[in-house]
Amino acid sequence: xxxxxxxxxxxxxxxxxxxxxxxxxxxxxxxxxxxxxxxxxxxxxxxxxxxxxxxxxxxxxxxxxxxxxxxxxxxxxxxxxxxxxxxxxxxxxxxxxxxxxxxxxxxxxxxxxxxxxxxxxxxxxxxxxxxxxxxxxxxxxxxxxxxxxxxxxxxxxxxxxxxxxxxxxxxxxxxxxxxxxxxxxxxxxxxxxxxxxxxxxxxxxxxxxxxxxxxxxxxxxxxxxxxxxxxxxxxxxxxxxxxxxxxxxxxxxxxxxxxxxxxxxxxxxxxxxxxxxxxxxxxxxxxxx
Numbered sequence: 562x563x564x565x566x567x568x569x570x571x572x573x574x575x576x577x578x579x580x581x582x583x584x585x586x587x588x589x590x591x592x593x594x595x596x597x598x599x600x601x602x603x604x605x606x607x608x609x610x611x612x613x614x615x616x617x618x619x620x621x622x623x624x625x626x627x628x629x630x631x632x633x634x635x636x637x638x639x640x641x642x643x644x645x646x647x648x649x650x651x652x653x654x655x656x657x658x659x660x661x662x663x664x665x666x667x668x669x670x671x672x673x674x675x676x677x678x679x680x681x682x683x684x685x686x687x688x689x690x691x692x693x694x695x696x697x698x699x700x701x702x703x704x705x706x707x708x709x710x711x712x713x714x715x716x717x718x719x720x721x722x723x724x725x726x727x728x729x730x731x732x733x734x735x736x737x738x739x740x741x742x743x744x745x746x747x748x749x750x751x752x753x754x755x756x757x758x759x760x761x762x763x764x765x766x767x768x769x770x771x772x773x774x775x776x777x778x779x780x781x782x783x784x785x786x787x788x789x790x791x792x793x794x795x796x797x798x799x800x801x802x803x804x805x806x807x808x809x810x811x812x813x814x815x816x817x818x819x820x821x822x823x824x825x826x827x828x829x830x831x832x833x834x835x836x837x838x839x840x841x842x843x844x845x846x847x848x849x850x
Contacts, residue, residue: 575750576822646791647760652807653771661694664772668765672745678761680746680754686713687746690769692739697841698731699739699775700724701766703784703816704754710747715740720817724781727817731834732843739773741766743788759788770807777840778809779833782816800833803840812837 566574656664669689675681688705691714700716708718716724725735744754744762754762766788770778780786780799787793789806799813814833815826838845 575752646788649791649807650764650767653768655774656772658695661772665690665694665769668768668772672765675745678746678758680744680748680758683749684746685710688713688715688742689745690739690741691715692735693737694739694773696737696739696773697776698733698737698837699741699770699773699778700781701778701785701789702740702742702781704742704744704751705747706751706818707747715742716817719821723817723820727830727834730831731838739769739775741769743785753784759784763788767807770809775809777837778806778811779837780811780813782819785816786813800829801836803836810840812840 672687672689675687688709692699702715705715706718706720708721709715715721724740728735728738743759743766745765748754748758778789780789783796786796786799789811790799790804796813796815802812804811804813812833815830820827820830835845
């Protein structure tokens with residue numbers, strides 16, 4: 562019988578799963594285990610067992626006992642098909658620059674003290690957005706963390722400090738851009754939002770984007786890219802190019818939280834931001850021309 566994971570091990574495994582999701586591995590499956598074989602399978606460590614479970618979409622089957630090997634071949638249960646993404650709403654009517662604050666306030670009022678999905682149960686503050694309603698550059702992240710949940714503003718923790726540095730490196734200030742998230746309430750333990758949660762929030766996100774009408778959108782991480790583009794694909798297949806999206810240009814890069822865990826990817830993230838700078842007509846550094 563498997564032992565219950567201790568808190569430290571469980572947190573480490575949650576962090577590892579989050580690391581994989583930022584690489585674009587957004588769904589994980591486990592093949593059913595033959596009950597008769599469980600007694601003969603000895604797991605070296607709980608951490609290795611759970612990491613193996615989540616490190617690929619389909620884990621290798623456990624070693625079978627001599628009794629199970631003598632059984633006739635049984636086909637594995639089919640993996641249930643992925644649910645299709647809901648259709649995106651039509652692009653809203655253009656809003657004049659002088660009316661954008663009021664238009665965004667209307668969206669915020671409509672959201673209200675939202676109870677549309679289960680995320681509201683652990684929420685401290687709803688995190689709507691931050692920045693300039695007339696911004697030419699808009700960032701979309703995954704969802705609020707602990708600091709954001711406490712302050713009611715997006716990207717104010719360690720990942721937010723790195724995002725601020727990224728914005729400054731582009732020659733801009735945080736007050737000149739618009740920042741929001743796929744979901745507006747913090748998922749428990751900073752886990753990735755469930756499809757039901759994200760699909761509940763994205764209609765409001767699309768409306769925010771339609772009001773601001775930025776010239777360029779930067780999707781921060783796999784979750785933001787998934788729910789903006791409406792399909793799942795590893796970041797490697799999305800980065801390095803410009804995507805047409807709701808009448809504007811969309812660029813995909815790593816989430817700042819991922820860059821904190823793996824600073825080696827900062828060079829690639831900077832290359833992505835230089836694509837955004839080029840689209841915005843901002844001055845590129847000499848090495849990036």
